[in-house]
Amino acid sequence: MDHFKYRDRELYAEDVPVSKIAAAAGTPAYVYSKATFLDHYTKIAKAFAAVPNVICYSVKANSSLAILAVLNKAGAGFDIVSGGELFRVQKIGAPMNKVVFAGVGKSDEEIAAALKANILMFNVESEAELENIERVAATLKREGDLKEPARVAIRVNPDVDPKTHAYITTGKKDTKFGIDLGRAADLIAAAKKLPNVQIAGIHAHIGSQITEVTPYRESLGKVVDFIRSARTKEAPLQYLNSGGGFGIHYQDQAAPPAEKYAEVIVPMVKNSGCTLLLEPGRFISGNSGILLTKVLYTKRGVDKNFLIVDAGMNDLVRPSLYGSFHEIWPAKSATQPPTRGGSTPDAASVAKVDVVGPICESGDFLAKDRALPKNLGRGDVLAVFSAGAYGFVMAGNYNSRPLLPEVVVDGAKFHVVNKRQSYEELVARETVPEALL
């Protein structure tokens, strides 16, 4: 569980009432619990301890430097997907021998930067990318900038349905990700001829918010068979990377605990003789953060009523983009929110509303037809739960709205680790050339 709990009619983040954070940092604001991040990281570390492993936290889920530094101190490695994420993990002094680099579109500059940093390995997504890594590595070698040959894992596409939202399904053959198992063998054969590339393993990330273990059994079954047949002296395939994807509780308590995933994955890894790499993002960060927002106005429509709040789709896009459910509940409340152990509120005390933001689009909503306490009004602070993953990282400046602050709570203390963007910062990189006018 997480460390966002109601005590004395108030929501606390660890030992701090969130209303205090809203007063200090303003709203909207993201609030993270350090203890929850560490708890979830530790749950995975414990569950998979029976096999040699590196847990590479997926930076894309929540890339706050402060959070990365906390996880680095706890022993995590990192899964990155861009030069920007490489910069972040370098900035916090993460050991590069625990960094893996995924993504279908790595640029030459990104590949060169990662090679210079001597990361653990690239997860290679295509034949063309493999050739390009060889080319960039050869150039660096000529310039005396290549420390070691590029280690790569082949990202395979096992054609398995992870049974999640279509936009976050990656392991089916009609997606842009990975290489089908048939062609992976050819790619390994081709790679053996490349002097600056070493094949270190196989990677399979089949999707995100996966709440069943069967897709992992199916995918890794195929991967382990493949590893056992394709392993040679030149391609020892010593790493099996099962990617990320472990689901969390949003609306119902549907997500299995880390041990359930481990029960399936650990025996298969043992059977492969590999070191396991994991890339969990959401499992570690999702329920470690909330979004605080304030009610600006209540509005009566013809068929619906609206709570207009100060956070919009630019601050948290998941409901608009995926139709995702996030629990929303007032920060001051005598009752617990229904999905977090509270009893179903009696019908007379709640009313259905759409919780909407200030953005000029009908797609700008945080919740639709949601039963919320009737007495909510201007100035009330609401908590949007399970917003620690793919929240701030997907925020943007649409409607020229400044990026919102991030706050980390640690016991009875809290720290603003990312300040709210100012209007001056919003336009700082722009110019109006005289010549245009």
Ligand code: LLP
């Ligand atoms: N590894 C790779 C190669 C990935 O592409 C991803 C996520 C992960 C690991 C981490 O997956 P996780 O453990 O967090 O499920 N924006 C979407 C999620 C996109 C996931 C992208 N890839 C959302 O808000 O649901």
